Amino acid sequence: MLKASYLCARCLVDQATHALELAVEDPGERLSIMRGVVDLLHKDYPERIPAEIGTMVHRYVMERSGKDPYASLKMKSNEAALMITSRMRRENLTLRKVVLSAIAGNAIDFGVDGSRDALHSLEEQLQKGLAIDHFNRFEAEVGRAESILYLTDNCGEIAFDQLLVEYLVGHGKEVTVSPKQEPILNDATVQDLISLGFGRMEGIIPHARNAIGLMLSEASGEFMKVWDRADLVIAKGMGHFETLYGTDKNIAYLLKAKCIPVAKSLGVEQGDHVLTF
Amino acid sequence: MLKASYLCARCLVDQATHALELAVEDPGERLSIMRGVVDLLHKDYPERIPAEIGTMVHRYVMERSGKDPYASLKMKSNEAALMITSRMRRENLTLRKVVLSAIAGNAIDFGVDGSRDALHSLEEQLQKGLAIDHFNRFEAEVGRAESILYLTDNCGEIAFDQLLVEYLVGHGKEVTVSPKQEPILNDATVQDLISLGFGRMEGIIPHARNAIGLMLSEASGEFMKVWDRADLVIAKGMGHFETLYGTDKNIAYLLKAKCIPVAKSLGVEQGDHVLTF
Known part of the structure; x- marks a missing residue:
C-alpha cells in the first residue's frame, strides 16, 4: 500500500479546488467547504493512503455541495473514447494491443493536474x-x-476496458466487472458501465458505494465472494495500486503513473505506462 | 485587509512544497514538515489574512529545516535585475518610468506559482x-x-525600487526604506538592501524580524515612529496590500496582482499591474 508523500498534500488540495470550481458557484460556500477539506487533511494526512484521503475529500465536497462535480466531464470522456474504440473494433485486436489501450486510457483522469x-x-x-x-x-x-x-x-477509460473485457469473454473467460455504485471523482459507476453496453456478457458487481481505489474493509459480502473466487484480478489505475499493492492476491496492475509518488514507488518516471503484478 | 479565498489553501500548500524542495533533501523530513504545515493551515485558515498564514508557513519551514530556502534564488534575482537597472540608469528616467519599473519588478516572486x-x-x-x-x-x-x-x-525587485528611491532622494525627499530584518520567502532583508547600495542616502529600518507584508502588531517601536511621521507610505507587493489595505494611513500600493483573490479584490485581471491608494 502506498504511503503518503509530502507531494500528496498539494495534490489533494488541488483536487478539492478543482471539484469545488465545478460543483459550487458561491465563493463563500467554496471557502467554507475548503475549510472542511483542510480539517479532513488535518485528521488523516499523512497516516492514511492518499487514495483513501482523496475518497474522504471527494465524498465531502459532494455531500456539502449536493452535486456530482464530474457528471458532465465523465460523459464527454466516454464520448471521446468511444470515437476511438469504435474505430479500433474494425482492426485485428491482439491481447497486447487491447491491454496497451486499456493502460493508455488510464491517462483520462480529472483528479490529477x-x-x-x-x-x-x-x-x-x-x-x-x-x-x-x-x-x-x-x-x-x-x-x-x-x-x-x-x-x-475512470470514465472514458472504460471504453478501452470494454475492448479488453470483450477479448477475455470472447476467449471463454468468466469476467466480473467491478466499478463503483455511486459517483466519486470521474470513476465509472454501474450506470456508466451499463450505458456503454457492459453487462450484456459479463456480471457487474460494484465494490464500494463510492471510493477511489478499493478499500477491502468497505467492500460488500457479494463482492468479497467474487474477490475470493477470482483466479486473476485486473486492477486499473493508481487508486487500486495505492490501496491493494502488497495484498495477498493475484493482481495485475494496469496504470499510467500520473503522479511522482506513485511513479517513484514503481521505480518509473512520471507519465510512464505500467503493467505489473 | 484581504480575506482568504478558497484558492489560498492550494497556494499556501504549493508555497510550502516549493520551499521544502529547495531546503530539504530527505523525503521523510519533507513529509514530516508538510504535516506541520497542514497543522498550521488547520489552525489559521481561513480566519487570518493569507499573507499572515504564509508568514507562519515560511517561518515554520525555515525553523524545521534550519535553512533559508531562497538564499540562492534571491541572489540570482538581484543579479538579473541589476543587469537591467544599470542599463536604465543611462537613460533619462522620469518619475512615471521608475514607478512603472518598480511595479514591473514585483513580478519577481518565488512565492506564487x-x-x-x-x-x-x-x-x-x-x-x-x-x-x-x-x-x-x-x-x-x-x-x-x-x-x-x-x-x-522581494529581492530582484529591490533593484528597481532603488531607481525610485534614488529619484525621490534626488528630489529632496527624506526616504526611509523598510525591508525585513531576517529572510522570509524571497523578501529583501536589511543585508540585501545594503549589498545593493541602499543606505548611502537613506535610512533603513526593518519593520519586522521576518514577515510577508507588514503586521503592525509585530512592528518595532523604532519603525512605528517612522510610520507615524511619514507623509506618504509606498508599499510594494501583494503582502503589504493584504495586510495594510484599509489602514488609516496615506499609502500608495505598487504591485502586480499575481493571484486571483488579490486581482478580484482590486477588480483587475490576474497579472495586471496596479498603482492605487
Whole structure:
C-alpha cells in the first residue's frame, strides 16, 4: 500500500479546488467547504493512503455541495473514447494491443493536474510503450484463469476496458466487472458501465458505494465472494495500486503513473505506462 | 485587509512544497514538515489574512529545516535585475518610468506559482501598462511629502525600487526604506538592501524580524515612529496590500496582482499591474 508523500498534500488540495470550481458557484460556500477539506487533511494526512484521503475529500465536497462535480466531464470522456474504440473494433485486436489501450486510457483522469487535458492527447498515449512490461506473465495468467475480476477506474477509460473485457469473454473467460455504485471523482459507476453496453456478457458487481481505489474493509459480502473466487484480478489505475499493492492476491496492475509518488514507488518516471503484478 | 479565498489553501500548500524542495533533501523530513504545515493551515485558515498564514508557513519551514530556502534564488534575482537597472540608469528616467519599473519588478516572486519564471520575462513586464493608474495622485503626493516610508518586497525587485528611491532622494525627499530584518520567502532583508547600495542616502529600518507584508502588531517601536511621521507610505507587493489595505494611513500600493483573490479584490485581471491608494 502506498504511503503518503509530502507531494500528496498539494495534490489533494488541488483536487478539492478543482471539484469545488465545478460543483459550487458561491465563493463563500467554496471557502467554507475548503475549510472542511483542510480539517479532513488535518485528521488523516499523512497516516492514511492518499487514495483513501482523496475518497474522504471527494465524498465531502459532494455531500456539502449536493452535486456530482464530474457528471458532465465523465460523459464527454466516454464520448471521446468511444470515437476511438469504435474505430479500433474494425482492426485485428491482439491481447497486447487491447491491454496497451486499456493502460493508455488510464491517462483520462480529472483528479490529477496534468491529466485533465488527456482527452486531447489520447492518440499519443496509445502509441506509448510500457516502462514495466509484465505482459508475458499477464498473457499466461489470462490463459490459466477461469474466473477474472476486473476493477475499473475512470470514465472514458472504460471504453478501452470494454475492448479488453470483450477479448477475455470472447476467449471463454468468466469476467466480473467491478466499478463503483455511486459517483466519486470521474470513476465509472454501474450506470456508466451499463450505458456503454457492459453487462450484456459479463456480471457487474460494484465494490464500494463510492471510493477511489478499493478499500477491502468497505467492500460488500457479494463482492468479497467474487474477490475470493477470482483466479486473476485486473486492477486499473493508481487508486487500486495505492490501496491493494502488497495484498495477498493475484493482481495485475494496469496504470499510467500520473503522479511522482506513485511513479517513484514503481521505480518509473512520471507519465510512464505500467503493467505489473 | 484581504480575506482568504478558497484558492489560498492550494497556494499556501504549493508555497510550502516549493520551499521544502529547495531546503530539504530527505523525503521523510519533507513529509514530516508538510504535516506541520497542514497543522498550521488547520489552525489559521481561513480566519487570518493569507499573507499572515504564509508568514507562519515560511517561518515554520525555515525553523524545521534550519535553512533559508531562497538564499540562492534571491541572489540570482538581484543579479538579473541589476543587469537591467544599470542599463536604465543611462537613460533619462522620469518619475512615471521608475514607478512603472518598480511595479514591473514585483513580478519577481518565488512565492506564487506562475511568477517563478518571471526572471525570463522581466523585459516584457517592463512594457506593461497599469490596470489601475493613480499616477497623477501619486505624483502630487510625492510633491507634497517631506517624509516618505518605502516598504520593500522581494529581492530582484529591490533593484528597481532603488531607481525610485534614488529619484525621490534626488528630489529632496527624506526616504526611509523598510525591508525585513531576517529572510522570509524571497523578501529583501536589511543585508540585501545594503549589498545593493541602499543606505548611502537613506535610512533603513526593518519593520519586522521576518514577515510577508507588514503586521503592525509585530512592528518595532523604532519603525512605528517612522510610520507615524511619514507623509506618504509606498508599499510594494501583494503582502503589504493584504495586510495594510484599509489602514488609516496615506499609502500608495505598487504591485502586480499575481493571484486571483488579490486581482478580484482590486477588480483587475490576474497579472495586471496596479498603482492605487
